[in-house]
Amino acid sequence: MVLAEDLAKQQRSISVAEFFEKNKHLLGFDSPTRGIITTIKEAVDNALDACEEAEVLPDIFVGIRKVDAEVYRITVEDNGPGIVPENVPLVFGKLLYGSRFHQIRQSRGQQGIGISAAVLYAQLTTGTPARVVSRTGAKALAHRFELMIKTETNEPEIVSHEEIDWDRTHGTRIEIQFKSTLAAKKRLVDYLRLTAIVNPHARITADIDGEVTTFERVTSEVPPCPKSILPHPHGIEFGALKRIAAASTGTVDEFLVGSFSRVGKKTADEMIALAKLKPSRKVNKLESDELKRLLDAMQAVKVPAPPAQQCLSPIGEDLICKGLEKEIQLDFIKARTRPSTVYGGHSFIIEAAIGYGGKIPPEGNAQIFRFANRVPLLYQQGACAITNCVSQVNWKSYGLSQQGLPTGPALIMVHVASTNVPFTSESKDAVASIPEIEREVVLVLQELGRELKSYLSRRDKKKQQDDRARAICSIIPEIAVKVSEIVELPLVDTSPIEGKIMRKIVAKKRTNNGQVHIDVNNYTAREVTFVLYNLSRDAAADADPRPDFVDDIDGEYNKVWRCTLGAGEAWQVVYTGAGDGSLDLRGVEDGMKVVVDLDV
Numbered sequence: 017m018v019l020a021e022d023l024a025k026q027q028r029s030i031s032v033a034e035f036f037e038k039n040k041h042l043l044g045f046d047s048p049t050r051g052i053i054t055t056i057k058e059a060v061d062n063a064l065d066a067c068e069e070a071e072v073l074p075d076i077f078v079g080i081r082k083v084d085a086e087v088y089r090i091t092v093e094d095n096g097p098g099i100v101p102e103n104v105p106l107v108f109g110k111l112l113y114g115s116r117f118h119q120i121r122q123s124r125g126q127q128g129i130g131i132s133a134a135v136l137y138a139q140l141t142t143g144t145p146a147r148v149v150s151r152t153g154a155k156a157l158a159h160r161f162e163l164m165i166k167t168e169t170n171e172p173e174i175v176s177h178e179e180i181d182w183d184r185t186h187g188t189r190i191e192i193q194f195k196s197t198l199a200a201k202k203r204l205v206d207y208l209r210l211t212a213i214v215n216p217h218a219r220i221t222a223d224i225d226g227e228v229t230t231f232e233r234v235t236s237e238v239p240p241c242p243k244s245i246l247p248h249p250h251g252i253e254f255g256a257l258k259r260i261a262a263a264s265t266g267t268v269d270e271f272l273v274g275s276f277s278r279v280g281k282k283t284a285d286e287m288i289a290l291a292k293l294k295p296s297r298k299v300n301k302l303e304s305d306e307l308k309r310l311l312d313a314m315q316a317v318k319v320p321a322p323p324a325q326q327c328l329s330p331i332g333e334d335l336i337c338k339g340l341e342k343e344i345q346l347d348f349i350k351a352r353t354r355p356s357t358v359y360g361g362h363s364f365i366i367e368a369a370i371g372y373g374g375k376i377p378p379e380g381n382a383q384i385f386r387f388a389n390r391v392p393l394l395y396q397q398g399a400c401a402i403t404n405c406v407s408q409v410n411w412k413s414y415g416l417s418q419q420g421l422p423t424g425p426a427l428i429m430v431h432v433a434s435t436n437v438p439f440t441s442e443s444k445d446a447v448a449s450i451p452e453i454e455r456e457v458v459l460v461l462q463e464l465g466r467e468l469k470s471y472l473s474r475r476d477k478k479k480q481q482d483d484r485a486r487a488i489c490s491i492i493p494e495i496a497v498k499v500s501e502i503v504e505l506p507l508v509d510t511s512p513i514e515g516k517i518m519r520k521i522v523a524k525k526r527t528n529n530g531q532v533h534i535d536v537n538n539y540t541a542r543e544v545t546f547v548l549y550n551l552s553r554d555a556a557a558d559a560d561p562r563p564d565f566v567d568d569i570d571g572e573y574n575k576v577w578r579c580t581l582g583a584g585e586a587w588q589v590v591y592t593g594a595g596d597g598s599l600d601l602r603g604v605e606d607g608m609k610v611v612v613d614l615d616v
């Protein structure tokens with residue numbers, strides 16, 4: 017038998033850094049391939065959070081360079097507020113150190129682990145320190161650190177520190193080297209693209225081993241930084257209540273009104289009466305059973321939902337559509353932002369969008385884009401409540417095929433914005449199944465499903481009309497030939513009739529007695545702007561209207577007119593000439609135009 021004394025010799029506390037060094041998969045560092053994505057995700061999340069807090073438009077650089085066969089250098093640089101030099105070692109060299117853990121508001125980072133875990137992973141795989149440069153303003157010099165983490169104590173080790181000149185007036189740059197591969201390059205670019213979609217105010221430039229991609233911002237408005245709020249009485253647990261009560265010096269009623277959101281004097285009195293306590297009791301003197309009664313009363317009394325406008329930052333329907341349309345060509349897009357609601361005292365807002373057609377691959381499952389607090393979720397799709405909700409909806413009734421998930425050329429985007437996103441693990445890959453959240457997601461998807469259905473039926477109706485029109489148009493020229501034979505008159509130009517039936521833009525050139533006539537008719541139901549090119553040996557000096565510009569190309573003149581025509585309107589130019597050459601109409605989809613050159 018092993019003696020208790022022997023066991024005692026083996027027992028010792030474990031530092032959080034040692035724990036995560038051994039369990040790095042819990043933080044998303046389960047493989048070298050994933051390590052790169054997680055590191056970039058943590059650094060970009062921090063950059064976006066910091067810019068949002070400082071209310072600056074994010075300009076973020078992400079670099080990946082191969083250093084040798086298996087080692088990559090990852091660089092992420094931002095134009096945020098920077099970090100004061102005293103805190104740099106703690107931010108990057110100590111796990112569970114951060115500014116957001118105790119704040120109740122929407123933010124990407126929460127736990128204070130992310131970036132220090134990347135530093136830990138780097139030193140574990142290559143033994144190299146992380147390099148950090150940070151500058152807090154034009155008046156301060158930048159500070160450059162080389163840092164490691166002392167794993168046994170979870171404390172930072174400063175390998176070097178110096179003040180340097182830096183061309184950015186404020187911001188932070190982190191450089192980490194670790195063993196990895198670029199096998200997940202596509203996923204990485206997808207991650208950056210998705211990040212750009214839900215952060216439409218950010219510009220992200222990526223240099224992946226020499227290949228540069230820029231995701232431009234679609235708005236120059238910085239979203240307001242969500243404000244921190246007090247905890248809601250319905251979201252508090254016993255341990256937390258005990259801790260904050262012990263730190264409070266006030267009476268029970270002062271404590272309730274001053275420490276919780278949406279609790280006024282009347283609500284506090286109601287809670288105190290229900291808990292059978294005296295309002296004048298000092299809260300830090302309450303016994304455990306009294307605190308339990310108080311907690312029960314806090315959760316039983318009706319309290320309005322937390323002030324969501326203040327603490328949440330939804331993207332908004334318009335910017336969701338702009339962000340998606342910028343990155344993916346779509347035939348149809350609709351977005352919805354639901355009103356805010358609550359689960360367990362935590363505010364949340366569900367936003368979603370549905371896109372159809374365009375460049376979405378027509379085969380296979382619909383694409384599902386999951387986001388939480390403006391961060392794309394790339395892993396564990398099957399374990400996520402969002403995916404579960406997508407498959408719960410009956411997509412067949414909205415015009416999509418379905419085999420569990422909907423199939424076909426569709427994309428479904430869902431964003432959960434909350435003061436406390438319930439993730440299934442610390443690696444923040446999937447949203448947990450919370451009934452209130454799932455209900456909102458299903459409702460918004462059903463709303464969007466109805467929009468998709470009405471788009472698809474409009475499209476089918478239009479296609480039917482177009483098919484009929486096309487059938488008629490195909491026989492018009494033959495009828496014209498027959499009629500001209502019967503009435504023994506010259507063959508008439510049938511293109512205007514075709515244009516009218518097909519609702520197209522018809523450009524026509526003909527020459528009569530040395531006069532060249534070019535006519536453009538807009539038979540569509542909307543305004544169009546086009547550019548007309550007429551390349552020929554005619555200089556067209558007397559053209560009316562004058563071309564916007566003329567290019568002389570080896571004795572030929574390319575005459576260019578820019579024009580905007582309302583629905584049903586016509587435009588004409590006439591000039592003296594031989595009428596040879598070519599005619600072209602640009603700025604109009606190919607299927608929407610008919611160009612007829614009667615001189616050919």
Ligand SMILES: Nc1ncnc2c1ncn2[C@@H]1O[C@H](COP(=O)(O)OP(=O)(O)OP(=O)(O)O)[C@@H](O)[C@H]1O
Pocket residue numbers: 058061062063066094096097098099107113114115116117124125126127128129130131132133188
């Ligand atoms: N680029 C940056 N600019 C300014 N402050 C930063 C930057 N990166 C990190 N910080 C500060 O360092 C803290 C710790 O960052 P870290 O990534 O470890 O955790 P987090 O983002 O708070 O939470 P999580 O672990 O959930 O990502 C942040 O809370 C923030 O205060």
